[in-house]
Amino acid sequence: MTRPDHASAPETAPDAAPDNAPDDRMFRRTAAVDTQKGLGAIARITRMCFRYPRRAGIAFAATVAAVVMQLAIPVILGDAVDRTQAMAGADPDVGALVVIALTLLGASVLRGLFTLAQNYAAESVGHALAQDLRNAIYDKVQRLPFSFHDRTHSGDLITVGMLDLEGVRMYFSTALVRTLLLTLLIGIGAWLLLSTDVVLGLLALSFVPFAAWRSSVMQLTLRRTWLILQEKLGVLSQKMEENLAGIRVVRAFAAQDHEMAKFDRSSKDALELSHRRIDVRVRNTSAMTFAFFAAMGLVLLFGGRQVASGEITVGTLATFLTFMTILQMPVRQLGLMVNAYARASTCGARLFQLLDMPVEIDDAPGAQDLKITDGTLRLDNVGFAYHGAGEQRAISGISFEATRGETIGIIGPPGAGKTTLMHLIPRFYDATEGAITIDGQDIRDVTLSSVRQAVAIVQQDSFLFTTTIENNIAYAAPFSEDRRIRGSADSAQLHDYVLGLPHQYRTVVGERGVSLSGGQRQRLSIARTLMMEPAVLIFDDSTAAIDAGTETRIRAALKDYARDRVTLIVAHRLASLMHADRILFLENGRIVERGTHEELLALGGRYKALYDLQMHPEADVLDQTEDAR
């Protein structure tokens, strides 16, 4: 048999589909935001900034004061030059020189202090805004339904909460305050210069439009390429993450060279883009510097002639040159301001898209807590279709009732809809047809938190937090006594194992802690759920990695616990649910057989066929071989 040559078949490489597939991600960074949404976002962020009126007011007032001081400097300097010139050939007026020097010093100290106050107040507004938004995002993500998380990359959500938040945080200081600063500086400065000498004023300001244009183009280009670079780096880190997670598969299939080639391609793309960005920055910065010195040369040329002809004084020329020097840096940074608006509009639009998303699964208006009386669970003609699945239902027409103390087994082929059905009971998703009631109360009419307390689920995927075993078990009841935690672990057949660990219940597990086997994780997951006192307890294929002997011991330990509640067991292994009071056989989202183990065997249908296959697999295979002959 020939081994596939990974490197020579890029079109069939596993990454070909994702690279070529249309990107329908909800929070894509390079996706264009429509103008109306962008402007709406800007208006909304601006309004939010004024939730902190005192700090915003200080920032604006300090900006005005700093500009006044900054503009005073060239005027004072020009005056100083003229006075000094007037002293040429005579005794120096030391007192006047000291006054000039102190005035200059005072103006620059005040400018510094006002700038400090402006920066402090503006940053403080940004950080307060960011904190409010960060909490709002976290709260929203906690409340958004499972269907939202099915459609959204968690990496994208983290990006919204980090990068987009940063774009909005910077808005007040980099966009709003800078707009005021530049408007005053250029506006008042231009008026001062033009009112002194129109031609010289125009020459001094001639570099402003060019520098402002290049600076804006440069910043917007840098921003666009930065977004593309982020996407490319995202692909790169995704490839690296996938490779690290699947390192055993890569090695087992000797696919290192193929993976290296893929990584190298993405890495080269990112490098080329970085070079382009350097190019854009260097070219534009040089062009702006050139424009500034060209304008200065012109001012010196014409101004020098005017000084020689006595039209203006040397001090006036000095005022013009100093003003140009002061203006240079803010004008070159004008692009940053334009960029800040662009960034806030896209980042804000994405952020508000998340914050404004409807929380489909929430408390109905005036909802009361669920009241448990008999602990009866009832499903009435329940159906459900996943978001985007159109008419295709994952489950339909499901009806059954279970009373306190009863155990219901649910079995069926992969993809039959077992997990989907289980996820409807704690309202991870809302049924699209029919109703689910607990003690006669529709679970959509009572508070969500009371439903989640009444329905506990041990999920297929036993996620552990990076903390101690004790904290993982007590997740639902953090202030529980040690005795209760150990009792749950004991029922889940985990206690003896934990006692053998170096720090026993204080041993840290999870990604950065002790690695647990699949079965141990599942047992920890069961122990965690047993800390709750639910009316309905669901095991969703949560003993698949546990050996039959241990599972039997868990079941025996849970006998008393199960007496006070409805227990639903989803499993592929018949031995896990043969003992149930009733068994439902699901196929294509419908219940096709139901009854006790004995009744279903007697029926001679799908359950019986599965039983035969699991109990006597060799006989079945031999039968099939015989049939084939």
Ligand SMILES: Nc1ncnc2c1ncn2[C@@H]1O[C@H](COP(=O)(O)OP(=O)(O)OP(=O)(O)O)[C@@H](O)[C@H]1O
């Ligand atoms: N989050 C989801 N979004 C869209 N479709 C889904 C989602 N989860 C499951 N499905 C689809 O719904 C159907 C039922 O899946 P479900 O996981 O409920 O089956 P199952 O019987 O639990 O399977 P298994 O025994 O393999 O766990 C399948 O066709 C599956 O592809």
